[in-house]
Amino acid sequence: MKKALCLFLAALMLLCGACGKQESAADARKKANEIYVGIAQDLSSSLGPYQLSTAGTREVMFNVFEGLYKADATGDFKPAIATSYTVSEDGLTYTFAIRENVKFHNGATVTPADVVYSYETCASTSVDSAIKGVLANVESVKADGNNVVIKLAAPNSDFLAYVSSVYISPAAYTDQDTKPVGTGPFSFESRTVQDSVVIKRFDNYWGEKAKLARITFKIFENATALVTALDAGSVDLVAHMSISQVKGLKEEYKVLEGTMNLVQALYLNNAVAPFDNIQVRQALCYAVDVEDMLKLTADGHGSRLGTSIYPSFGKYFDASLVNAYPHDEAKAKSLLAEAGYPNGFDLTITVPGNYTPHVDTAMVLAEQLKKVGINATVQEVEWNTWLTDVYQGRKFQATVSGFDASTLTANALLGRFESTSPKNMCNYKNESYDAYLKEANSITDDARRTELFKAAAKCLSDDAANVYLQDLADFVAIRATLSGFQFYPIYVMDLSKVTY
Numbered sequence: 001m002k003k004a005l006c007l008f009l010a011a012l013m014l015l016c017g018a019c020g021k022q023e024s025a026a027d028a029r030k031k032a033n034e035i036y037v038g039i040a041q042d043l044s045s046s047l048g049p050y051q052l053s054t055a056g057t058r059e060v061m062f063n064v065f066e067g068l069y070k071a072d073a074t075g076d077f078k079p080a081i082a083t084s085y086t087v088s089e090d091g092l093t094y095t096f097a098i099r100e101n102v103k104f105h106n107g108a109t110v111t112p113a114d115v116v117y118s119y120e121t122c123a124s125t126s127v128d129s130a131i132k133g134v135l136a137n138v139e140s141v142k143a144d145g146n147n148v149v150i151k152l153a154a155p156n157s158d159f160l161a162y163v164s165s166v167y168i169s170p171a172a173y174t175d176q177d178t179k180p181v182g183t184g185p186f187s188f189e190s191r192t193v194q195d196s197v198v199i200k201r202f203d204n205y206w207g208e209k210a211k212l213a214r215i216t217f218k219i220f221e222n223a224t225a226l227v228t229a230l231d232a233g234s235v236d237l238v239a240h241m242s243i244s245q246v247k248g249l250k251e252e253y254k255v256l257e258g259t260m261n262l263v264q265a266l267y268l269n270n271a272v273a274p275f276d277n278i279q280v281r282q283a284l285c286y287a288v289d290v291e292d293m294l295k296l297t298a299d300g301h302g303s304r305l306g307t308s309i310y311p312s313f314g315k316y317f318d319a320s321l322v323n324a325y326p327h328d329e330a331k332a333k334s335l336l337a338e339a340g341y342p343n344g345f346d347l348t349i350t351v352p353g354n355y356t357p358h359v360d361t362a363m364v365l366a367e368q369l370k371k372v373g374i375n376a377t378v379q380e381v382e383w384n385t386w387l388t389d390v391y392q393g394r395k396f397q398a399t400v401s402g403f404d405a406s407t408l409t410a411n412a413l414l415g416r417f418e419s420t421s422p423k424n425m426c427n428y429k430n431e432s433y434d435a436y437l438k439e440a441n442s443i444t445d446d447a448r449r450t451e452l453f454k455a456a457a458k459c460l461s462d463d464a465a466n467v468y469l470q471d472l473a474d475f476v477a478i479r480a481t482l483s484g485f486q487f488y489p490i491y492v493m494d495l496s497k498v499t500y
Contacts, residue, residue, distance in 0.1 A: 026233050026252075030481065030500055034214035035236040037495070038226050040354045041383045042194050042219050048176035049118075049167035050126040054387070055262075055404045055491050060217055062492040063199055063210075064105075065167035065182035068096050068115065068148075069160060075312070075408055075489040077160050080207075081110055081168050081183060082148075091155030091444055094163075096148045103204040104170045105187035112143035117171035119150070128406055129422055130415050134162045155444040158409040165407050185210040185496040195219055211484065211499035221354045221383060236479040239493060242356045243298045246475045253477045257301070258487030260474040262402030263308050263413060264358070266349070266365055266467035269396055271427035274345055281464035283335035285325035287372040288365055288467050292327075297360045301473035307457040308403070308413050310471035312489040316410045316453050321461045332372040344373025349398045350390055353380035357472055362400040365467075391425050402472065404491035410453040411441065417460060426466060433459040 029035060044057040049065045052058045068082035082096040102110040123135035139151045152159065173181055180188045185207070186199040197217040201210040218235055220226035227245055229235045233252060246255045266284065274280040294302050303311050306321030336344060347369065351362045359380060366376035381389070390396045405412035416423035418434055433456050440452035460466070478485055484497040 026236070026479070029236065032214070033212055033500065034216065035212060035479075035482065035498070036216050036218050036234065037493075038220050038229055038235040038238040039217050040219075040223070040226065040240065041221055041352075043191075043197060046177040047180040047188070047191070049169050049180065049182065050122045050128075051177065053127045055406075058406060059491055059493045060197060060199075061180070061182075062184075063186040063215075063495055064180060064184045064188055066184050067164045067166050067168060068098075069164045071161075071164050071408060071488065071490060071492075073486040073488050073494070077164055077408075080164075081115070085160075091157075092152045094150045094152075094159065095144075096150070096163075098146050098148060099206060100146070102183055102206045103202075104173075104183055105181045105202055106170065106173065107204075108170050108172075110168060110170075110183060112146060112148050114171045115148045115168055116141050116143055118168045119166060121169065122166050128165070130406065130409075130411050131162055131165055133411075133415070134159065135166070154442060156441070157444045157446060157449065158407075158411065161407040161409045186215065189214070194221070208496070210496040212495065215495055223354060223356045223359075230477060236482060237476065237485070237498070239474060239476045240355075240357070240472075241475040241477055242360060243301060243473070243475060244360070245356060246477055249477055252480055254480045256476040256478060256485060256487075258474045258476070259303060259310070259312070260402065260404075260472045261310060261312055261489055261491050262404050262472055263305060263310055264361065264400065264402040264469045264472050265305075265308075266362075266469065267399050267401060267426050268466050269394060269398070269425075269427060270429070270465060271394070272397060274339065274341060275397070277339045278463060279335045279339035280341065281467075282325070283332040283339070283372065284369065284374075284467050285464045286328045286335065287332035287369055287374070288325075288469075289327040289368055290469055292368070293361060293364045294470065296364050297357070298473055301475075302470040303473075304470055305468045307461045307468055308417065308466075309410070309453075309457050310413075312471075313405075313408075313410065313413070315450050316457065318454050318457060321458065324461045325464070329372050336373065341373075344375060347374050347376040347397055348379050349376055349400060350379045350381060350386065350396045351400050352383045352386040354383050355401075358400045358402065361469065365400065394425050394427060400469075406490070408490055410449075411437070414453060414456050414460075417465065428460070428463070428465045430459050430463060 041056045044053045066080045069077040070080040072078050083099045085096045098112050119141040126132050137153050139153050141150050185205045187202040189198040189200045191197045200214045268275040290304055294300050304322045306324050309317050311317050349362045351358050362378045366378050369376040390399050417428045419429045436452045436456040440449045481500055484499050
């Protein structure tokens, strides 16, 4: 009996000791003024400022890189490496005054020559086709004393938005892919592939210094492992969580709600049967009950969409398109019969398994589609497989995903559906759509440009290019002792103001 009691007490002491260690780990991070942030995917293979190929990578590296101007949490563009700019009357010449004594993370001082280098390099090597397209309109970038003068071939009223995404890099630096150097409030410290990325406060930052000393982004490509880490108190902040994930959180965390600024849809490969038939695509739009999906996946949270523009884009968002395809199973069945599929068909919805909101949505949609005779199966794949096979290879029937805007421009969301765009994974083709975008990008009349962008967005709806769903609610779990987290109208995670 005594032996059993001793064993019990020993086990209890071990358990208490483990609890103490868990608590001390969080306390140690607080004492060191650092946090662990859980993220759902590894970053791009290259961390260079012009090679940020995924939204998740741009989201993290926003803390490291800056352009001449920088978007803030209200959507305004504020001076960063430049202090001001002027535009010529014809809209063709932008003159930026470069801020003095701005330091790169490697200690070098930013010069106009670095800005010229960055624009010339970005134009030739950027993986962002929208930015490359805009920079193709740049005739010259020249240093003029402490100014940089950029001349355009044609006026572009969105140019300042793209300026914020052309990150300034030191001209003589060649290790950006693995040891990125920028001017942001945090500098890159280290990376362990598929495990973590560490950034630290840059004490020579030109602006308001970051509050935290160090941030470690811990990678959890398995959604269950991410929730387990929260349950164990092993991470201090996790964004982009589902309602089901945040419901059971411990009291040591608080939940913040914003929007993800993503266009979530059931994206369809318009080049393969049966989705090369507009009636089939329209049938899916009628078959899906978005309101029901929102209730089942997020307790009704989220903003419904009718096309590839989300509400934060204000004047470009057409609320009337939200109800373009009201839920109507009879209409869906009728359209399928007219298209030659009276008994429906088999459908595979391929989703990245590490994104719980997309998986949950796909599961609900599969059940809804079965009600009109479509035998839908959800296929979960690893993120890299989805990126290679679905996004880049276009080897899919349908997928649930979300596309963000790398810049606060209509082009950032609509440009990917131009027939020749390398981002057009859905293989959407419409001559009128291409013409609307081409004209919008050739003029400066804001009212007319708005009309053209809205007309292009309506094309996506009329053609049922995809089954548009929602801008997801963004639930952020953050340790209750932390404050200062801000939601942005673009897909970034600015952690410079987060503090204990």
